[in-house]
Structures are given as structure tokens and as C-alpha cells.
Amino acid sequence: MKVLIVLNYATDKLWGQLTIESFSDHIRKHAPDAEIDVCHLAGGEDLPSSSKYDLVVLSGGTFNLISDVPLPWVEQVLGLIRQIAKDNSGTKLLGFCWGHQATQFALGGKLDVLNKSNIGIETIDLTTEGQSFFEGQSSLKIHKYHKRVVSEPAPGFKLLGRNNEILLSESGNIITFQGHPELTAEIARNLLDSDDGSYVDNSTVSSTTAPHDGLYIWDRLMKFVTNT
Template sequence: MKVLIVLNFATDKPWGQLSVESFTDNIRSHAPDAEISVCRLASGEDLTNSSQYDLIVLSGGTFNLISDVPLPWVEQALALIRRTAKDSNGTKLLGFCWGHQAIQFALGGKLDVLNKSNIGVETITLNAEGQNFFDGRSSLKMHKYHKRVVSEAALGFKLLGSNNEILLSESGNIMTFQGHPELTSEISRNLLDSDDGSYVDNSTISSITTPHDGLYIWGRLMKFVISP
């Protein structure tokens, strides 16, 4: 399995490298032989030929897709999304937080801003479709760290979790999550400690030490990636 992790943030803070390690560790815990490449897109690295990968993962980030003029790297991310949706050649695409929002935005969905940032572990209620996908579970516990959300999903996506939290394309090759299955309490604490006031001020913070379902979610996603 060839995997490309696209980083939509640029930072020299510890949480950046911890996030990369979490992505790679979670993937390799379920796919030990995975060949993993990292593209630091927001830091100026160019995307390589996306069609060569079995899986592309779009990370979180802070760029405001609602009101800011897209930077060149953002345009690259949106083009990648549209290209993969149009002609995936077997490539699966996963988006988390900003990646979730970017995928929906690129394909015609709508975004909105929360009154308060949402940080910490929360329970996501699954509908019938979600329960079927996630082995009969009625809910998932996931880390959150965001202040923008998907208010209307793009056409061609079905809802698996409440409030557009988890979306799966009808084509079966794109899945997006508002939450962060890669986050841990350590990464969340580092994010909080390095925040410049953009997220922590006027935020709603749930416990970041609450047990969560990240490892299970990654296991289910690896099955999703290798399924026809």
C-alpha cells in the first residue's frame, strides 16, 4: 500500500512532528508494509503524482476557506480533491478536520463558523449507515480541534454521523471526518500550549484526556482503503 500524507499546516512546534508520527504509526499498526510519503504542502512542497497512491490523507489546518483568498498551496489541495473525485484510479481519499472541510468545499459543499472553538474528545452519534460501516457501533469518541464546520455536505455524499461529522462518498473512494482520529492527549496539550489565541480564546474545551476510538477508527479505515 502506498500512502501520501498531505500536511495542510506549517509549524515548527512539537505538535507538528507528533502529528506526523501519529499518522504514520496508526497506519502502520494496521498496514505494517505501507510505504508512506509526507508532503508538507502548506510549507511549500509540491504535490507529487497523486495517481500513484492507494491512499491520500489530508490533515487538519487553519487556513480559512470561507473568507480568505486561496493561497497557491490551497489551490493545489483543492485541485487534488477535484481530480481524485473525478478520476480516482483506485485512490482512496481521507480528510480530517480542515481536510474534511476542504473536500466538501472543493466539491460544492458549504462551510460555517462556530460561535466558539470546539476542542477535546466528543461522542459522535452514528446513524444507520454509520452503524453499518463501523461494525454496529452506535457512536464514536473522537478528538476535536476546530472552529469551522461543514454546514451542507457536497452532492454525492451520504451522512454517517450527526451534524455532517462523518461523510462517505457514494462512489466509495472518499471519506471525511470533522474529528481527528490521529490526535492524542499529548498532541492536544501541545496544540493548546502553542495556541496564539486563535482557538483557545472563547472556546469550548472538553477533556483532552478522555479515552477515544482513534485506534479502532484507523483499523476500520485501513479496511476501507483495501476494499474494492
């Protein structure tokens, strides 16, 4: 399996490297021989063609898709999403937080801004289709760290988590989460410690150390990716 992790943030803080390691560890748990490329797109690296990969992972990020004029690297991400959605060539796409928002935005969905940032572990209720996808689970506990949301999904997406929290394309090759199943208590602590105030100063912070379903979510996602 060939995997591309696209980083939609540029940082030298510890949480950045920990996030890459978390993505890689979860993928290799199910695909030990996976070839994983990491593209620091927001840091200036060139984006490779998605056709080379079985899986593309879009990380979180902070660029404001609602009001800011897209930077060149943002345009590249949006183009990548549209290409994967159009080709339906077997490449799977996972989008988390900003990656969730960017996917929906690129394909015709709408975004909105919360009154307060949402940080911490939150229980997400699943729809009937979500319960089927997640093997009978009625809800999932997942890390959150965001202040923008998907207010209207793009056409052709099924709602797995209520309030547009988890969305699956009808084509079956794209799934996106508002939350962060890759986060751990350590990553969350480092994010909070390095926050410049743009999130934490206007936020509702719940526990970042409580039990969560990140491991289970990744187990289910890798089954989705490998069709097992």
C-alpha cells in the same frame, strides 16, 4: 501500499511532528510495508500526483476557506481533491478536520463558523448508515479541534455521523471526518500549549485525556482503505 500524507499546516512545534508520527503509526499497524511520503504542502513543498498513491491523507489546518482568497497551496489541495473524486481510479482519500472541510468545499459543499471553537473529546452519534459502516457502533468518541464546520455536504456524499461529522462518498473512495482520530492526549496538550489564542481564547474545551475511539476508527479506516 503507497501513501501520501499532505500537511495543510506549517509549524516547527512538537505537535506537528507528533501528528505525522501518529498518521504513520496507524497506517503501518495495518500495512507494515507501506511506503509513506509526507508532503509539507503548506510549508512550500510541491504536491506530487495522486495517481502514484493508493491512499492520500489530508491533515488538519487553519486556512480560512470561507472568507480568505485561496493561496496557491490551497488551490493545489482543492485540485487534488477534485482529481481523486473525478478519476475514481482506486486512490482512497481520507480527510480530517480542515481536510474534511476542504474536501466538501472543493466538491460543492458549504461551510460555516462556530460561535466558539470546539476543543476536546466529543461523542458523535452515528446515522443508520454510519452504524453499518462502523460495525454496529451507535456513536464514536473522537478528538475535536476546530472552529469551522461543514454546514452542507457536497453532492454525492452519505452522512455517517450526524451534523455532517463523518461523510462517505457514494463512489466509496473518499471518507472525511470533522474530528481528529489521529490525536492523542499528548498531541492535544501540545496544541493547546502552542495555541496563539485564535482557537483557545474563544473556545469550549472539554477533556482531552478521556478515553476515545481513535484506535478503533483507524482500524476501521484501514479496512476501508484495503478493502478487507
